[in-house]
């Protein structure tokens with residue numbers, strides 16, 4: 001029997017084994033066997049190196065996005081349909097045991113798509129290895145919350161689990177600057193009225209983090225949670241796209257009900273299995289990420305208008321340097337920019353300059369690389 005057949009056999013057995021106290025051990029063993037076989041399949045003997053399944057995936061492409069959802073909502077099915085990947089699909093929970101990357105090319109952008117093991121309530125506390133899965137999601141550019149059409153109530157549970165590991169969905173990083181001093185107490189300045197937090201609360205929160213002397217400049221109407229996020233400085237702010245899968249199984253009233261439950265956040269109705277709306281899904285991913293075009297102009301030469309660089313909106317000069325050459329940041333002198341982000345044509349800017357669509361950019365480095 002080949003590996004693939006063995007896997008199939010174990011999957012079938014798992015599918016037909018009811019979970020209870022008496023079968024717990026048996027199911028455990030089946031899953032262990034299955035995992036070993038999948039590992040063998042992924043890393044054939046003699047391929048060298050101890051490259052077992054890993055949660056750490058190297059980012060590639062113009063952006064990285066990840067599927068996050070309960071078990072068996074169809075994440076792997078979708079990955080296989082929109083990328084070049086081949087992730088195991090099964091009719092039982094926790095078919096996917098590691099992060100599986102795939103590459104999707106759409107409208108000139110290369111987007112890395114990550115498939116992940118299913119998330120359940122309590123995942124952030126380690127249920128189902130959930131904390132490792134969630135940690136791997138921290139660095140992506142877009143989280144795709146996948147639910148099946150009958151379970152939109154999963155969305156707030158997923159948000160809660162992501163929030164528990166410091167991932168803030170669809171929120172801007174609050175504009176708060178805290179400059180610590182040696183003495184002088186706290187001086188709090190705001191540019192907008194604060195309606196959700198008062199100075200005493202701010203002082204109390206900062207005091208909890210041993211910040212007693214500092215200049216605080218607040219430019220957003222933040223609440224206490226947001227201030228704590230800023231103080232901890234380890235939060236990821238990531239946009240989301242809700243994917244409602246398995247619409248082939250639903251009727252009109254079901255679809256309506258789910259649509260209402262989702263409200264006005266970006267979403268798309270699809271069927272991975274029946275290949276419904278998959279082009280629309282790709283468009284939505286592209287659109288939600290938000291790409292801009294950048295024209296590179298080598299020093300003293302004309303800008304390359306034929307082949308613009310596709311970059312994420314809000315990218316900085318530093319992001320572009322990192323994309324172009326691993327030594328560009330280290331050897332960076334300055335950059336020149338023409339176009340929408342420039343105060344005047346050929347403005348001289350630094351690494352933190354934020355670029356806009358159709359800018360022209362020249363990067364000047366210390367020595368020829």
Ligand SMILES: Nc1nc2c(ncn2[C@@H]2O[C@H](COP(=O)(O)OP(=O)(O)OP(=O)(O)O)[C@@H](O)[C@H]2O)c(=O)[nH]1
Nearest residue numbers: 071072073074075076077090094095096118272273
């Ligand atoms: N009817 C229907 N079934 C689907 C659809 N997409 C996936 N499925 C089925 O749902 C089951 C689970 O699919 P998977 O792709 O393994 O789901 P998953 O979310 O990756 O599951 P885990 O890796 O276990 O978390 C499989 O039996 C799929 O064939 C769909 O659009 N419609």
Ligand SMILES: [K+]
Nearest residue numbers: 072090092095
């Ligand atoms: K599954």
Ligand SMILES: [Mg+2]
Nearest residue numbers: 075076095096
């Ligand atoms: Mg899967």
